[in-house]
Amino acid sequence: MADMIQVARREIKMGFRNPWAYSFLLLFCAFSLSLLVINSQHIVQGYSGVTGSMLNLILYLLPLMTLFLGSFSLTAEKEEGSWQLLSTYPIGTLSFIVGKYIGLSIVLLTIVAFGYGLMGFISGLIGTSFDATTYFLFIVFSCGLVLLFLTLALLVGSLSKNRWQALTVSVSIWFFAVIGWPTILISALGLMPYVWIKPVLVALTFINPAELVRLFVVIKLGGGSILGPEYYQWVQWIQRSSGSWLFTAVCVLWIGFSIIVVYRIWERGRSHG
Amino acid sequence: MKKARRTIIYSLLLIVPLTLCNVLYLEKVLASSSTDQAISLQTIIDQLDTGDSVELPPGTYTGPAIIDKKLSIRGNSKVTLLNQSRKPAISILSDGVHLQDIQIKHTASGDDSPAIQVKADQVILENLTIQTSGYGIMVRDADRGILQNNTIKWFKPEADMPKQKGNGIDLYNSHDTQIKNNKITGLRDAIYLEKSRNAWVQKNKLSHTRYGIHCMYIDGSSVIDNEGEYNITGAMVMGVKNVVVSGNSFRKQSQNVHSQGILLYDVQSSSITQNVVEGNRVGIYMEQSSKNLLSNNAVLRNFIGIQLLNSNHNQFRSNEFIANVIEAEATDSEKNEMTGNYWDSFQGLDLNDDGTSDIPYAINPFYQRLVSQTPAYQLFFQSPGMTFLSDMFTNGRDHWSKDPSPLMKSDIYHISSVESKKGSDDVLIIGLFLLCCAISIIIYLGVLRR
Known part of the structure; x- marks a missing residue:
């Protein structure tokens, strides 16, 4: 436990001495402020064109940022040899991985908190009508994206040998999950029997963090009816508090599962040298 | 100590059923006394002659009643008509009847009967407050009626399925009817018009219904300046020609998977x-x-x-x-x-x-x-x-x-109906809090830490 906290603290310290973190912080702030300026004429509430486009823009930026910062942090351990050094100490691999995850999440969530804080503060000052529930849902949306994509980032970092490899894999995962997702699914599901399409689609949605978080927030913003009668019961269910619990449970499962996988990879690397 | 606690429990066991019995008994007595004092509206109508106009004294009246001669009946805010039968609370069979300022409670459950049934021409219904567990106002083969400033609500407080409810104002084969300034909430269709030419539907407020305005085969009608909110569909216009739908506002029809504004x-x-x-x-x-x-x-x-x-x-x-x-x-x-x-x-x-x-x-x-x-x-x-x-x-x-x-x-520049200005203060405070948290984390856990 103490090891884990130590690793997390080291990670936070390194994270905020990393110019990458600040460049992403600046990018995120510039971005959230531009959104605010674009929408200063409109009311930001519920699911509308304004919030829909904000969701999409965040969906482009945050996963990419998380994948880069997360995977680079792990490959750096390998490249700079600090993991080799740490391996000689009596520190558990699990403490190391969980510590890394916690430290990185704090760094990333701080960046998100800074961006949203600035956005909320300025919108309050200039008097944009920004509904508090919508603002809160946006923060939840961004935190969910960060936490889930961070598990993917750790996987990428564990499997890559160096930063270049991590960069390439990160970009392809980002493209696959955020942009190519419907195209790939529509073409693949087209080959399946018609009755399979919906269940397979729902199952696959649970393994794509970008879609999972996006749909959860769209439904919570009151836009669930647009998904049509096909998903009526899902929507009814997610709109209630049971939906939030399900969402939290899925996120925890996601995080737990991928931390175990990452742990296995590192543990094997440790014993095999 | 133990003994005292036991005494309290026993006395509670005794008191609770007694109070319940009392309350139930009182309710029964009150209900019977209110029907005892209530006067049958039909006996009053029977005593009137064609062309008479009468102002009902404050009190509770009972239905059902049939108006088969031209009458003008006026109540006030203290005139209530109760109807527990499965017949319409008031059936209007004669032309030119004028009803106003009456509270009508039509409570026969599981029934299609309307609070008011109109089967005659040139009937005027105004300032009526109707609570119904069936239909509100049903107009059949009756032309040139005027329905205005009425309030129609679903009687039972619990949320029934729209299928089980009746319509607020239901017109069939009734031409040149004017429906103005009514407030209808919680029914199946607020205003249902079928096979009725030249209807004039204006400035009604319709909410929490299936269709706010449901028009079928109503050529030459006008739907003007109505407001609808939280219906499944605001205005459903179907199978019509030469209709004017103008100046209406339909907001927040978004809950159902089949929701539309118009x-x-x-x-x-x-x-x-x-x-x-x-x-x-x-x-x-x-x-x-x-x-x-x-x-x-x-x-x-x-x-x-x-x-x-x-x-x-x-x-x-x-x-x-x-x-x-x-x-x-x-x-x-x-x-x-x-x-x-x-x-x-x-x-x-x-x-x-x-x-x-x-x-x-x-x-x-x-x-x-x-x-x-x-x-x-x-x-x-x-x-x-x-x-x-x-x-x-x-x-x-x-x-x-x-x-x-x-x-x-x-x-x-459209002024929106949403009043979320007050939310921006909360956002300001939350934003400031997040900003301070983020800055302190960066400084104390990042920059200053050795």
């Missing part, structure tokens, strides 16, 4: 102008309709602004589409004339400074076609990947619905 199905030669549809699932839905004029409507903050299906030869002029998630979808509807509409997400180019763009606005039908083939793909609604994919499918662009001269700027 639904036009098989509507011909009608004009739909100056309506505001805001925050609905679909703002205006149009199917198999032609030769209509849609102008100066404000379509705001809907999930889908306007959806066209098999609708051709309509004119769309000077409508505004603002902050909709998807502003327009159109399939098999390319032969419409669209001019000078404002589409806020469209980036036009105005080289000759005439206020309209020289690049046309085209509606991409890709998504709508995809989900009509496989509804399961609605899960991709406005996902970034879906937008990306739609933008790639631009072949057949010549056959898309197009606005060749979209407006560059919106003319009117």
Whole structure:
């Protein structure tokens, strides 16, 4: 436990001495402020064109940022040899991985908190009508994206040998999950029997963090009816508090599962040298 | 100590049932006394002559009552008519009857009977407050009636399914009726018009119903300045010609998977102008309709602004589409004339400074076609990947619905109904808190830490 906290603290310290973190912080702030300026004429509430486009823009930026910062942090351990050094100490691999995850999440969530804080503060000052529930849902949306994509980032970092490899894999995962997702699914599901399409689609949605978080927030913003009668019961269910619990449970499962996988990879690397 | 606790428990066990019995008994006595004192409305009507007008003294009356001669009956805020039978509380069988200022409670449950049934011409019903567990006002084969300033509510407080309820105002084969300034809430259809020509529906407020206004085969009617909120569909107009739907506002019809602001199905030669549809699932839905004029409507903050299906030869002029998630979808509807509409997400180019763009606005039908083939793909609604994919499918662009001269700027500034100004203070405080947290984490855990 103490090891884990130590690793997390080291990670936070390194994270905020990393110019990458600040460049992403600046990018995120510039971005959230531009959104605010674009929408200063409109009311930001519920699911509308304004919030829909904000969701999409965040969906482009945050996963990419998380994948880069997360995977680079792990490959750096390998490249700079600090993991080799740490391996000689009596520190558990699990403490190391969980510590890394916690430290990185704090760094990333701080960046998100800074961006949203600035956005909320300025919108309050200039008097944009920004509904508090919508603002809160946006923060939840961004935190969910960060936490889930961070598990993917750790996987990428564990499997890559160096930063270049991590960069390439990160970009392809980002493209696959955020942009190519419907195209790939529509073409693949087209080959399946018609009755399979919906269940397979729902199952696959649970393994794509970008879609999972996006749909959860769209439904919570009151836009669930647009998904049509096909998903009526899902929507009814997610709109209630049971939906939030399900969402939290899925996120925890996601995080737990991928931390175990990452742990296995590192543990094997440790014993095999 | 133990003994004292036991005594308290025993006395509680004794007191609670006793009080319950008392309350039940009292309620029974009160109920019987109120019906004892109540006067049958029918006996009063029987004593009156044709052409009489009477003002009912304050009190409780009982139904059912049949009015078969021309009468004018006026009550006040303290006149209540109770009807527990399965017949209409008041049936009007004679022309020219005038009823006003009566509270009607029509409580026979599980029944289709209306609180008021009108089967005669030129009847005036005004300032009535109706609570019903069946229909509100049912008008059959009765022309030139006036229904105004009435309030109609569902009697039971619990939420029944719309199917189990009756309609607020239900017209069948009743021409030239005026329905004005009524407030209807919680019923199946607030105003249902069928086979009734030249109806005039104006300034009604309709909420929490299935269809706010449901029109079937009502040629030559006008639906003007009505307001609808939280219905499944605001106005459902079907199978009509020469109808005017103007100045209405339909907001927040977004809960149901079939919700729309205005639904036009098989509507011909009608004009739909100056309506505001805001925050609905679909703002205006149009199917198999032609030769209509849609102008100066404000379509705001809907999930889908306007959806066209098999609708051709309509004119769309000077409508505004603002902050909709998807502003327009159109399939098999390319032969419409669209001019000078404002589409806020469209980036036009105005080289000759005439206020309209020289690049046309085209509606991409890709998504709508995809989900009509496989509804399961609605899960991709406005996902970034879906937008990306739609933008790639631009072949057949010549056959898309197009606005060749979209407006560059919106003319009117619409005041929205949403009062969320107060929320911005909360956002300011939360924002400041987050900002301080983030800065202190960066400084104490990052920069200053050795």
